[in-house]
Amino acid sequence: xxxxxxxxxxxxxxxxxxxxxxxxxxxxxxxxxxxxxxxxxxxxxxxxxxxxxxxxxxxxxxxxxxxxxxxxxxxxxxxxxxxxxxxxxxxxxxxxxxxxxxxxxxxxxxxxxxxxxxxxxxxxxxxxxxxxxxxxxxxxxxxxxxxxxxxxxxxxxxxxxxxxxxxxxxxxxxxxxxxxxxxxxxxxxxxxxxxxxxxxxxxxxxxxxxxxxxxxxxxxxxxxxxxxxxxxxxxxxxxxxxxxxxxxxxxxxxxxxxxxxxxxxxxxxxxxxxxxxxxxxxxxxxxxxxxxxxxxxxxxxxxxxxxxxxxxxxxxxxxxxxxxxxxxxxxxxxxxxxxxxxxxxxxxxxxxxxxxxxxxxxxxxxxxxxxxxxxxxxxxxxxxxxxxxxxxxxxxxxxxxxxxxxxxxxxxxxxxxxxxxxxxxxxxxxxxxxxxxxxxxxxxxxxxxxxxxxxxxxxxxxxxxxxxxxxxxxxxxxxxxxxxxxxxxxxxxxxxxxxxxxxxxxxxxxxxxxxxxxxxxxxxxxxxxxxxxxxxxxxxxxxxxxxxxxxxxxxxxxxxxxxxxxxxxxxxxxxxxxxxxxxxxxxxxxxxxxxxxxxxxxxxxxxxxxxxxxxxxxxxxxxxxxxxxxxxxxxxxxxxxxxxxxxxxxxxxxxxxxxxxxxxxxxxxxxxxxxxxxxxxxxxxxxxxxxxxxxxxxxxxxxxxxxxxxxxxxxxxxxxxxxxxxxxxxxxxxxxxxxxxxxxxxxxxxxxxxxxxxxxxxxxxxxxxxxxxxxxxxxxxxxxxxx
Numbered sequence: 067x068x069x070x071x072x073x074x075x076x077x078x079x080x081x082x083x084x085x086x087x088x089x090x091x092x093x094x095x096x097x098x099x100x101x102x103x104x105x106x107x108x109x110x111x112x113x114x115x116x117x118x119x120x121x122x123x124x125x126x127x128x129x130x131x132x133x134x135x136x137x138x139x140x141x142x143x144x145x146x147x148x149x150x151x152x153x154x155x156x157x158x159x160x161x162x163x164x165x166x167x168x169x170x171x172x173x174x175x176x177x178x179x180x181x182x183x184x185x186x187x188x189x190x191x192x193x194x195x196x197x198x199x200x201x202x203x204x205x206x207x208x209x210x211x212x213x214x215x216x217x218x219x220x221x222x223x224x225x226x227x228x229x230x231x232x233x234x235x236x237x238x239x240x241x242x243x244x245x246x247x248x249x250x251x252x253x254x255x256x257x258x259x260x261x262x263x264x265x266x267x268x269x270x271x272x273x274x275x276x277x278x279x280x281x282x283x284x285x286x287x288x289x290x291x292x293x294x295x296x297x298x299x300x301x302x303x304x305x306x307x308x309x310x311x312x313x314x315x316x317x318x319x320x321x322x323x324x325x326x327x328x329x330x331x332x333x334x335x336x337x338x339x340x341x342x343x344x345x346x347x348x349x350x351x352x353x354x355x356x357x358x359x360x361x362x363x364x365x366x367x368x369x370x371x372x373x374x375x376x377x378x379x380x381x382x383x384x385x386x387x388x389x390x391x392x393x394x395x396x397x398x399x400x401x402x403x404x405x406x407x408x409x410x411x412x413x414x415x416x417x418x419x420x421x422x423x424x425x426x427x428x429x430x431x432x433x434x435x436x437x438x439x440x441x442x443x444x445x446x447x448x449x450x451x452x453x454x455x456x457x458x459x460x461x462x463x464x465x466x467x468x469x470x471x472x473x474x475x476x477x478x479x480x481x482x483x484x485x486x487x488x489x490x491x492x493x494x495x496x497x498x499x500x501x502x503x504x505x506x507x508x509x510x511x512x513x514x515x516x517x518x519x520x521x522x523x524x525x526x527x528x529x530x531x532x533x534x535x536x537x538x539x540x541x542x543x544x545x546x547x548x549x550x551x552x553x554x555x556x557x558x559x560x561x562x563x564x565x566x567x568x569x570x571x572x573x574x575x576x577x578x579x580x581x582x583x584x585x586x587x588x589x590x591x592x593x594x595x596x597x598x599x600x601x602x603x604x605x606x607x608x609x610x611x612x613x614x615x616x617x618x619x620x621x622x623x624x625x626x627x628x629x630x631x632x633x634x635x636x637x638x639x640x641x642x643x644x645x646x647x648x649x650x651x652x653x654x655x656x657x658x659x660x661x662x663x664x665x666x667x668x669x670x671x672x673x674x675x676x677x678x679x680x681x682x683x684x685x686x687x688x689x690x691x692x693x694x695x696x697x698x699x700x701x702x703x704x705x706x707x708x709x710x711x712x713x714x715x716x717x718x719x720x721x722x723x724x725x726x727x728x729x730x731x732x733x734x735x736x737x738x739x740x741x742x743x744x745x746x747x748x749x750x751x752x753x754x755x756x757x758x759x760x761x762x763x764x765x766x767x768x769x770x771x772x773x774x775x776x777x778x779x780x781x782x783x784x785x786x787x788x789x790x791x792x793x794x795x796x797x798x799x800x801x802x803x804x805x806x807x808x809x810x811x812x813x814x815x816x817x818x819x820x821x822x823x824x825x826x827x828x829x830x831x832x833x834x835x836x837x838x839x840x841x842x843x844x845x846x847x848x849x850x851x852x853x
Contacts, residue, residue, distance in 0.1 A: 067188055067701070068251060068701050068702075071245075071251055071255060071701065072255070072701075075241070075245055075247070075255045075258075075259065076177070076180070078244055078245050079106060079176070079180070079259065079262070080173075082105075082106060082109040082113070082137075083105045083106055083109065083169075083173070085109060085137055085141050086112065086137065086141055087105050087164055087169070088142070088145030088162060088164075089108055089109075089112065089140055089141040089145075090102070090104055090105040090108045091144075091162055091163070091165075092144040092145070092162065093108065093144075093386060093400070093404055094274075094382065094386050095162075096386060096389045096390055096397075097274045097278070097382075097385060097386055098168075098273065098274045098277035098278055099165055099172075099270060099273055099274050099277070099283070100163070100164065100165045100168065101382060101386070102164075102165055102168040102169040103168070103172030103175070103176075103266045103267060103270025103287075104267055104270050104271075104378075104379055104382045105169075106176070106262075106263045106266065106267075106375075107263055107267055107375045107376055107379040108379065109137055109141075110263070110375075110376075111376070111379070111407060111408055112133075112136055112137040112140050112141070113133040113134065113136070113137045113237075113240060114133060114233070114237050114411060115136075115407060115410065115411050116129075116132045116133045116135075117129040117130060117132055117133030117236070117240055118216065118233070118236060118411070118414065119132075120132040120133075121213075121216035121236075122215065122217075122484055123215070124214070124215060125210075125213050125214060125215050125216050125218075130243055130244070145162055171269075171273075171284065172266050172269060172270055175265060175287070175288075175291055176262045176263070176265070176266040177262075179261055179264075179265035179266065179291070179295055180258050180259065180262030181258075182261075182295075183257065183258035183262065184254070184255070184258045186362060186363060186365075186688070186691060187254040187257060187258055187365065187701060188699045188700060188701055189692060189694070189696060189699065190365060190691065190694065191365075191700055191701050191702060191703050191705065191706075192703065192704075192705070192706035193253060193703040193706075193762070194706055194754070195751070195753055195754060195761070196752055196753060197344070197364065197752065198364050198365065198752075199366045199368050200365065200366055200367070200703075201751075201757070201761035201771065202761070202771070202773060203235065203253070203366055203367040203368055204249070204253055204367070204704075204761060204762065205221045205760065205761040205762070205764060206221075206230065206235040207238060207239060207242075207249045207252065207253055207256075207367065207764075208221070208249050208761075208764025209221050209228065209728075209764040209766075210232065210235055210236060210764075211239055211242075211249050211764060212726075212727060212728055212764045212765075216236075216484075217484075217485070217488060217489070218232065219728045219766050220766060220774075220777075221760040221763075221765065221767065221770060222736070222757060222760060222761075222766070222767060222769070222771050222773065222774055223766070223768075223769070223770065223774050223777075223778065223786070224730040224766035224767055224768050224808065224809075225808065225809065226778075227488060227489075228489065229488075229489045229777040229778065230369075230489065230777060231369045231413070231414055231416055231417050231485070232414065233369075233372075233411060233412075233414030233415030233416070233485075234260070234367070234368075234369055234371075234372025234373065234416070235367065235372075236414070237256070237372070237415070238252060238253070238256035238367065238372075239252070241255075241256055242256070249703075250702050250704045250705075251701050251702060253703040254701045254703055255701060256367060257362065257365065257367050260367075260371060260372050260374075260375060261295070261358070261362050264294065264295070264358065264374050264375045264378065264628065266291075267375050267378040267382070268290045268291050268293075268378060268628065268631060268635075269287040269288065269290055269291040269635075270287065270382065271290060271378055271381060271385065271591075271632045271635075272286045272287045272288075272289060272291070272633075272634070272635025272636055272639075273287030273290070273635070274382075274385065275385065275586070275587045275588050275632075275633070275635070276588075276635060276640070278389065278586070278587065279584075279588070279636060281636060281639040281640050281642075281643045282639050282642065282643060283639075285635075285642060286636045286639035287635055288635070289634055289635040289638050289639060289673075289677075290631060290634060290635030290636070291635075292677065293519075293630075293631035293632075293634040293635070294358060294627070294628050294631035294632060295358060295359065296681065296684045297357070297359070297519070297631065297677075297680035297684070298346055298357055298359060298360070298680055298681075298682070298683030299349065299355065299357060299515055299516045299518070299519070299680075300514070300515050300516075300518045300679060301346040301349060301515050301516075302346055302682045302683040303678075303680070303682045303683070304515060305334065305335075305337065306337075306682060308320060308334065309337055316335065317331065317335070320334040320335050323511055323515075326351070326509035326511050327349055327350070327351065327509075327511065327512050327515070328348045328349060328350070328352075329345070329349075341690060343360065343363055343364075343686075343687040343690060343691070344364075346683055347360045349512050349515050349516050350508045350513075350619065351512075352506070352613065352615060352616055353508075353615060353616050353619035353620065353623075354616060354620035355516050355623050356620065356624055356627075357623075357624070357627045358371070358624070358627065358628070359683070359684055359687065360687075363687055363688075363691060369415060369416040369418075370418065370419075370620065370624045370625075371624065372415055372416065373412055373415045373416025373418075373419045373625075374419075374624060374625070376408055376411065376412050376415060376416075376419075376423075377412070377625055377628060377629070378629075378632060380405055380409070380422075380423040380426050380427065381426050381430075381591065381632065383401050383405045383408065383427070383430075384405070384426045384430025384431070384590070385430060387401045387402070387427070387430050387434055387436075388431075390434075390436060391435070391436060392436035392437060395440060395441065398436060399441060402427070402431075402470060402474050403474075405423065405424070405427050405474060406474045406475075406477050406478045406481070407478075407481070408423060409423040409424055409474070409475065409478035409482075410478040410479075410481035410482045411482075413478065413479070413485055413486065414485045416621075418621035418622065418625075419621075419625050420478075420482075422594070422598065422625050422629075423478075424471050424474060424475045425594060425597070425598075426590070426629070427471055427474065428468075428471045429590045429593055429594055430587070430590055431467045431470060431471060432463060432464065432467040433579040433580065433585055433589075437459075437462070437463055438467040438469075438470050439462050439463070439466030439469075441470050442466070442469070442470075448462060448466075497607055497609040498607070498609075499605055499606075499607055499608075500605065500606060500608045501604065501605055502602075502603060502606055502615060504561045504562070505561065506614065507562055507563065507564070507603050508563060508564060508603060509561075509563050510558075510563040510566075513564060513567050513568070513599075514567070516623070517567070517599065517626075517630075519676050519679060519680050520595070520630045520631075520634065521567060521571075523634055523638060523676055524571055524592050524630075524633075526637075526672065527588075527592070527640065527641075528574050528575070528578070530644070531578055531582065531586075531589075532578070535582060550566075550570060553565060553566050554566040564600050565600075565603075568596050568599045568600050569596070569600050571596035572593050572596045572600060575589045575590075575592050575593040576593065579593070588633045588636040588637055591629050591630065591632055591633035592630065592633050592637075594629050595626040595629040595630040595633070598626050598629075599623075599626055601622075602615065602619050605618075606619075609776065610775050610776035610780075611773075611776040641672055641673055642669065642670065642673060644669050697709050704762055707762060710754075711754060711758070712840065713816075713839050713840025713841050713842055714758065714759075714816055714817070714839075714840075714841075714842055716839035716840070717814075717837055717839045717842040717844055718758065718759060718762050718763060720844070721759065721763050721765055721812075721837075721844065722762070722763040722764075725763075725765055728764075728765070728766055729765065729811035730766055730767070730768065730808055730811055730812075731759065731760060731765050731767050731768075731810070731811070731812040731813075731814060732767065732790065732793055732794075732805075732808075732810045732812065732813045732814060733757060733768075733814045733818070733819070734755075734790070734794075734818045734819045734821075734822045734823075735757075735767075735768075735769035735770065735772075735786070735787045735791075736756050736757050736770050736771040736773075737772055737787055751771050751772055755818045755821075756770075756771055757770040757771055759814050759816075765812075768786055768789065768790050768793075768808050768810065769783065769786035769787050769789075769790050789804050789807075791823075792804055793805060793808075793810070793813075794819065794822075794826055795823050795826070795827075798827075798830065798853065799853060802852045802853050805832075805847055805852065806849070806852055810847055811846065811847050812836075812844055812845065812846055812847065813828075813845040813847065814845075815828060815842070815843045815844075815845065816841060816842040816843075817841055817842075820841075828843070828845060831848075831851045832848050832851040832852045832853070833847065833848070834846050
């Protein structure tokens with residue numbers, strides 16, 4: 067275990083945190099805690115965006131200096147009294163009051179979360195190709211380490227830039243360079259770092275939202291951190307509950323669950339002895355339903371994971387806007403501008419969550435007390451036109467929000483245009499937005515398994531909030547309950563479970579935010595997540611990356627989880643507060659024997675039940691993870707290659723350490739051999755034979771994983787596959803012509819190539835062996851001797 071590296075990364079995070087605190091405090095000055103736990107994502111945005119832009123000219127020390135310099139200058143300016151500075155007086159801003167206690171709490175949460183993730187990764191550090199995208203993620207990291215300019219060259223499509231969102235890997239390689247860490251170790255340390263930043267951001271958001279509502283902020287923050295970082299869906303707890311049923315009920319219930327999920331009856335009935343961490347992420351048929359603990363246990367350094375801290379940063383900015391009074395126009399504009407920068411970076415980190423950044427801003431703005439049209443010049447004319455007309459006021463509010471958020475989104479897209487015009491616009495694979503067929507929609511049971519804990523908590527929260535409204539009597543409750551019953555019937559008839567389970571969270575939340583006496587930001591987070599769940603039951607993006615709606619749900623549900631998980635802290639802290647108030651005692655001395663003990667017991671029991679039911683998976687998964695046999699505890703992501711593939715590992719190490727830059731390498735493509743190559747469609751992804759040479763070194767190969775079909779279309783990819791085959795087994799003139807066409811400098815001949823082609827003719831004048839290890843030979847192409 068490389069403890070010195072862990073300490074080095076902790077020191078870096080502490081330095082980034084300290085430097086960004088003035089900037090974070092300035093942005094979140096009106097929030098409880100003043101954004102102490104959001105300082106790290108703030109620092110990463112300020113560090114990465116300038117490095118990204120400069121990197122298109124030169125990605126190296128100059129880009130790194132630009133990023134660090136930008137962070138230092140921005141934070142220094144944020145800490146100064148600008149009014150005094152204009153008069154030539156250099157002094158700190160008098161209102162820059164850093165909440166040291168809040169910083170200490172957030173730092174403790176980060177330390178625990180980071181070390182927890184480091185411990186998990188040390189038990190299984192390998193970037194093996196099975197069960198995930200680790201070859202893709204590590205290959206991107208290595209490609210950036212080799213790059214002299216952005217975007218990096220695609221390690222699976224030599225000569226072309228990557229067509230994948232690589233912003234999170236860019237953050238990782240910048241952190242690696244600041245700590246002088248090799249990518250083989252930086253992979254797992256960056257993974258742990260993103261987990262720590264995510265959990266700390268959830269803690270900060272939950273603490274601030276609860277404190278603003280008068281609840282206990284620390285309890286709320288810890289609950290938010292738990293639900294984002296450790297909680298799971300109800301699949302595992304549901305199996306234990308099923309096992310407790312009488313024998314006559316157990317199998318019929320299991321059959322009912324299996325009919326509308328990805329499980330067989332036997333899998334549903336499997337007990338703890340057959341536990342697998344994997345199955346809880348495959349619930350809704352044809353989809354992937356990940357949550358953070360599963361994702362970090364699985365260990366991909368993937369975009370949908372790395373984008374989550376920045377989505378919560380955007381939520382924090384929306385919360386700050388929500389709390390800023392109307393007369394503070396400059397502050398509100400600053401918050402919108404900051405969200406624009408976060409959105410621009412999010413395009414490159416995780417394009418799927420780019421719309422959510424501005425969706426959360428839209429909700430925070432449209433429901434904020436401050437009227438959004440006051441952000442624009444000419445607000446006096448709008449005020450006169452609106453007058454006291456409530457309909458005109460609502461239309462002006464909606465129109466102003468659309469204008470402000472739309473403008474911010476357009477500016478963000480312009481800022482991200484180097485990526486959008488290259489990776490997205492240049493893609494050869496068609497993407498269309500399509501309507502989801504009724505028989506493809508998620509059923510009641512699977513939605514309850516995936517989202518049940520959240521739905522129960524938010525339903526109770528809505529009832530609690532509606533009950534606190536003075537104008538809500540028996541008639542209004544009857545209308546609400548009747549509407550819900552009618553909606554449930556319609557949902558059942560039309561196979562639209564989300565219409566009954568999730569859509570009411572949007573509708574009732576909207577009412578509470580617009581017409582309640584004290585609109586609260588946790589409701590904004592509930593509405594945001596519910597809107598995303600409902601949306602993907604209507605439409606999906608049809609693309610090559612996954613069949614049907616798989617990729618849409620996969621990328622969207624992680625966003626839902628972190629938004630809802632952050633809201634859970636404030637929601638459940640409210641139940642705890644009600645219980646304490648009913649007991650007439652202070653929080654540390656709860657005595658259920660006093661007045662209101664029944665109310666207190668129910669509230670506390672509800673919270674305990676939710677925490678316990680969502681903890682079962684985590685307890686089993688972490689224990690199983692710790693008990694898995696291993697070679698050694700290390701953070702070296704590539705050590706597995708030496709353990710299990712010694713000969714090839716030696717050649718890969720030689721290639722990684724000896725070959726500089728991005729020379730093109732010829733290796734067997736990421737597909738199986740077919741007599742009719744033009745009809746070939748099977749792949750060898752998700753296994754060792756899936757181009758380990760390029761994936762573990764970043765040295766680009768002519769045709770790697772068939773993931774490239776999703777990025778460039780099948781024609782472009784399989785044309786290259788045929789050319790690769792011809793370069794290995796074609797006649798000499800064809801081989802030489804294609805070698806020159808693709809500017810191949812190294813030819814790899816190992817077990818994968820021999821398994822695909824049999825004997826390969828290498829006794830030619832233009833190939834010189836430069837490395838041998840076991841069954842692997844690497845040849846260098848002598849271009850001058852090509853026929």
